[in-house]
Amino acid sequence: MMGRVVIVGAVQTRYEPRKAHQAINELVYEVVAGLLKQTGVRMQEIDSMVTASQDAWDGKTISSMSVNEVVGAYLKSEAKVAADGIQALIYGAARILAGAFDYTLIVAHCKESEGQPDEITKVMFDPFCERPLGLNDAVAAGLQARRYISVAGIDSRALALVSQKNHRSAKRNPLAQRSGDYSLDEILAAPSFADPLTELMAGPRSDGACALLLASAEKAAAFGDRAVCIAGMGNSTDSYWTDRDLSEAEALRQAAQRAYTKAGISPDQVDVAEISARYAHEELLYGEALGLWKREELSALLAEKNPLRKRTKVNPSGGPITGNPTTVAGLARVAEGYLQLAQLAGDRQVPGAQVAVAHGASGVCGQSQSVVILRRGNA
Amino acid sequence: MAAESWAVHQKIEIPFQYTAGPAVTRFLEGLKDKLIVASVCSKCGRRSVPPLSFCGRCWRPIAEFISVSGEGTLLSFTRRAGGDVLYGMIQLEGTDSSLAHYVTGEVGRLRIGCKVAAVWRAGRTGSILDIEGFREVGN
Numbered sequence: 001m002m003g004r005v006v007i008v009g010a011v012q013t014r015y016e017p018r019k020a021h022q023a024i025n026e027l028v029y030e031v032v033a034g035l036l037k038q039t040g041v042r043m044q045e046i047d048s049m050v051t052a053s054q055d056a057w058d059g060k061t062i063s064s065m066s067v068n069e070v071v072g073a074y075l076k077s078e079a080k081v082a083a084d085g086i087q088a089l090i091y092g093a094a095r096i097l098a099g100a101f102d103y104t105l106i107v108a109h110c111k112e113s114e115g116q117p118d119e120i121t122k123v124m125f126d127p128f129c130e131r132p133l134g135l136n137d138a139v140a141a142g143l144q145a146r147r148y149i150s151v152a153g154i155d156s157r158a159l160a161l162v163s164q165k166n167h168r169s170a171k172r173n174p175l176a177q178r179s180g181d182y183s184l185d186e187i188l189a190a191p192s193f194a195d196p197l198t199e200l201m202a203g204p205r206s207d208g209a210c211a212l213l214l215a216s217a218e219k220a221a222a223f224g225d226r227a228v229c230i231a232g233m234g235n236s237t238d239s240y241w242t243d244r245d246l247s248e249a250e251a252l253r254q255a256a257q258r259a260y261t262k263a264g265i266s267p268d269q270v271d272v273a274e275i276s277a278r279y280a281h282e283e284l285l286y287g288e289a290l291g292l293w294k295r296e297e298l299s300a301l302l303a304e305k306n307p308l309r310k311r312t313k314v315n316p317s318g319g320p321i322t323g324n325p326t327t328v329a330g331l332a333r334v335a336e337g338y339l340q341l342a343q344l345a346g347d348r349q350v351p352g353a354q355v356a357v358a359h360g361a362s363g364v365c366g367q368s369q370s371v372v373i374l375r376r377g378n379a
Numbered sequence: 380m381a382a383e384s385w386a387v388h389q390k391i392e393i394p395f396q397y398t399a400g401p402a403v404t405r406f407l408e409g410l411k412d413k414l415i416v417a418s419v420c421s422k423c424g425r426r427s428v429p430p431l432s433f434c435g436r437c438w439r440p441i442a443e444f445i446s447v448s449g450e451g452t453l454l455s456f457t458r459r460a461g462g463d464v465l466y467g468m469i470q471l472e473g474t475d476s477s478l479a480h481y482v483t484g485e486v487g488r489l490r491i492g493c494k495v496a497a498v499w500r501a502g503r504t505g506s507i508l509d510i511e512g513f514r515e516v517g518n
């Protein structure tokens with residue numbers, strides 16, 4: 001088991017297609033101010049912050065400069081990661097485990113409405129052999145989705161079931177951008193995104209931010225049940241997307257194994273899993289890599305009245321398919337896991353949840369994978 | 380004072396000259412002559428197209444390059460909504476990686492696992508676009 005670091009609060013904005021009334025710093029101020037209010041911690045007590053943002057999405061290099069003031073970094077120790085916010089959280093936890101800080105503030109933001117997603121994600125690709133073809137994240141998602149369902153022996157109806165389940169769950173999440181009771185036919189007949197994915201099988205363009213506060217074990221005691229222990233963390237990075245099997249998620253399998261081992265927890269003890277699946281096939285692929293089910297079981301699990309429900313409730317928030325911007329999505333998974341274990345999840349509360357797994361990914365077709373395991377209580 | 384918030388429109392344009400390095404240079408140069416160059420890792424033997432100058436799995440530089448067939452297997456395909464091209468992932472014969480490119484021909488005939496072959500453009504310049512795309516040549 002690793003040393004002790006706890007989460008003592010988590011706040012997200014509502015996720016919306018376009019927050020035209022807030023610039024990036026105002027968006028971030030909303031979650032930081034909300035977090036101080038929720039935790040009762042004063043900004044003067046926080047001397048460390050790790051932010052997550054991406055220059056290409058913000059249209060600005062050193063994109064953290066837009067938020068330094070509002071995260072309270074004035075003359076303090078701030079660092080930025082240009083990847084999913086879950087990596088900022090893992091870095092921030094390491095700062096606390098090192099004994100260097102009592103509190104670390106973790107914040108991720110993105111306004112996908114400001115730039116042009118297809119153009120921005122083009123810049124991720126190799127400039128020599130890929131960019132001239134116009135490849136972007138949507139195309140890569142369509143390619144991976146078709147490859148995965150073919151190898152797994154399922155069809156686009158399975159993808160529709162994932163979408164249906166999540167949009168139904170999101171009805172209980174007041175922060176979700178998109179929710180509702182969609183029929184499978186509606187999902188399958190929605191406008192194409194990148195076939196076999198339809199627009200209802202792909203997370204919509206979204207604006208939002210998320211902030212969490214990490215604390216040392218000594219500080220945690222004062223927070224009672226609102227302190228949730230980070231029991232394990234794991235990272236793993238795979239080969240570039242064209243140099244690996246896209247129907248597998250080996251990096252996630254390894255990241256999960258590292259996290260489970262550190263936590264001393266096995267997948268069958270997980271009550272809630274929040275999976276970063278912007279695209280429907282990712283939930284199936286990543287859930288398998290997290291040890292929540294086996295590929296052979298998929299067809300049967302999808303046919304259940306509560307699809308994909310064994311012991312673990314998967315994405316009670318609705319997940320990124322219902323709207324979470326890039327960079328924020330994985331950190332929001334940790335926030336949702338925290339809210340579940342702190343019994344603060346409102347209508348989407350999974351009763352009695354004791355253990356949660358949160359997952360985040362970065363890069364083309366999830367090249368880098370991160371897993372954070374949370375356990376109720378601060379012991 | 381109005382309570383609304385303005386949006387300011389701008390466009391960032393930054394010309395780059397990306398250094399291709401020896402492996403990719405070989406690949407681009409080969410395309411002019413309808414050759415597809417793959418890298419071979421001397422430790423694990425993995426053959427990759429586009430060629431790599433470094434095997435991340437074995438953590439060692441790659442010095443061996445071979446030319447491989449323009450025929451391969453279609454691993455996947457998709458069309459981005461609103462786009463007019465079809466994208467595919469192609470595993471070229473004798474290689475272990477996949478190459479993303481356009482797939483041409485009749486969409487209805489495409490199946491995962493079908494055989495495809497490179498269609499070369501005339502007047503090649505040493506660009507990935509020297510290959511027009513990959514055409515289905517048999518299921």
Ligand SMILES: [Zn+2]
Binds near residue numbers: 421424425434438
């Ligand atoms: Zn090797």
